[in-house]
Every structure is written in C-alpha cells, then in structure tokens.
Amino acid sequence: xxxxxxxxxxxxxxxxxxxxxxxxxxxxxxxxxxxxxxxxxxxxxxxxxxxxxxxxxxxxxxxxxxxxxxxxxxxxxxxxxxxxxxxxxxxxxxxxxxxxxxxxxxxxxxxxxx
Amino acid sequence: xxxxxxxxxxxxxxxxxxxxxxxxxxxxxxxxxxxxxxxxxxxxxxxxxxxxxxxxxxxxxxxxxxxxxxxxxxxxxxxxxxxxxxxxxxxxxxxxxxxxxxxxxxxxxxxxxxxx
Numbered sequence: 706x707x708x709x710x711x712x713x714x715x716x717x718x719x720x721x722x723x724x725x726x727x728x729x730x731x732x733x734x735x736x737x738x739x740x741x742x743x744x745x746x747x748x749x750x751x752x753x754x755x756x757x758x759x760x761x762x763x764x765x766x767x768x769x770x771x772x773x774x775x776x777x778x779x780x781x782x783x784x785x786x787x788x789x790x791x792x793x794x795x796x797x798x799x800x801x802x803x804x805x806x807x808x809x810x811x812x813x814x815x816x817x818x819x
Numbered sequence: 820x821x822x823x824x825x826x827x828x829x830x831x832x833x834x835x836x837x838x839x840x841x842x843x844x845x846x847x848x849x850x851x852x853x854x855x856x857x858x859x860x861x862x863x864x865x866x867x868x869x870x871x872x873x874x875x876x877x878x879x880x881x882x883x884x885x886x887x888x889x890x891x892x893x894x895x896x897x898x899x900x901x902x903x904x905x906x907x908x909x910x911x912x913x914x915x916x917x918x919x920x921x922x923x924x925x926x927x928x929x930x931x932x933x934x935x
Contacts, residue, residue, distance in 0.1 A: 714859070737921070748823065748910065748926035749862070756921055795861050804922045805850060805914060806875070809861030 707732040707798045709810035717816045720788055726781040726813045728770075728796030735801040738779040740770055743793045743812075752794070755779065756804075766790075791817045821845070823927035825911050831933045837899035840930045842911030844892070849916030851888055852924060853896050856908040868894065869916060898932075906934045 712727040741749040760772040824843040854862035867875040870891040888894040914922035
C-alpha cells in the first residue's frame, strides 16, 4: 500500500514570491506521482504527473515538481506565484502500473496575498 | 468536450433519510470512480467501475451505501439511511480506461452533502 504526507496544511505567500509545497510518499514498490489542484467550488484538475523518464516535470502554468526517489519526495514549486494560484493542492501516489488506484494526501491550501 | 457532470451540486437532508447522487462521465470513458472527500482531507476511493462492473468496492460501506452503473455510462451512488457522519463532498471521476496503467482521472465538481 502507498501513503502520502503533505507536510503543510496551509501556505500563505505574497504575490510574485516563490513557493514550495511539500509532498512525501511511502511505498514498497515503484510509483507514479501526481499533483492535483482544486479551485473553490470546482473539481480536482490534474496539474502534473511523473510516470517515468525525466524526474523534473512541468505544468503549463509555471509549476514544476521533481521526483526524488532517495528522499521519497515530490515537492511542487513555482518561482513566482499569482493571485489566481490560490487553491488547494493535493499530492497523490499510485503503484507503478496502477494509475487507477490513487492515494491522496490531505491537501495544502495555498493562499496568495496581494 | 464536456467534463464530468454531477448532480445535484448541493444536498441537505435530515438523518435517516435516503439520498442519491448522479454522475455522467466524459464521453467514451470506460472507468468511473466515486470518491468521498471529508473536510480538510484528500479524496478517498469508494468504488471503481470498469464499464458496468464494480472492480474495487472494498472501501464502500455496504450496509448503507450502494452504487450502480447499469449501462456502463452514467452512475448513481445512494446512501440509505444517511447518518450525520456522511456529511462530506462526494466526487465522481472518470478515465479513458484505454491507456492501461497510465490513465489520468478527470474529476467532476462534486456533490456537497449536509446531513442534519
């Protein structure tokens, strides 16, 4: 079985500042890793995912995450945040070969302040 | 392309009453999921369908919860009777089911249930 720990439940940050949302996972097998974003009153949207290959993955809106196998981490970063990035972010893990069986973390509320 | 549709968006009921949620997945998606999201927590899988077959319902409380996907398209999740602890957001998701192990799940907006 897999598990996910998101170390920060809330992260406030000023606009145009950098941000890192932390995610650590536990698994006895190889994994796929995902970040989902949930805007108020909306469903979860896939932000980015790591399946294989390059350990650094990027989204279309400037976020990136790096898979670190030795530290079992998949932290999400953005060099300069916007007000519109305010949302809840969920890290999720699945066993490799089983992307339909996701285990989610408890989420991190990112609030971007003007 | 339309996304995953769920209705109703909000539901308030008294305890011991029945309630049903409906989900219409993205057209052509074979795999459908129902998740429970409690306040301040991530989604937890209740049941997963491959076409009309429930292939993972180990987390579904079968004494009061039931689900169906009769024609392998839309799905209904029912609670009877509802309890106070069932207050949560019920999310539906779908995935193509044709990408093998790397399916991406697409989520609906959810139904927020309040049990009084």
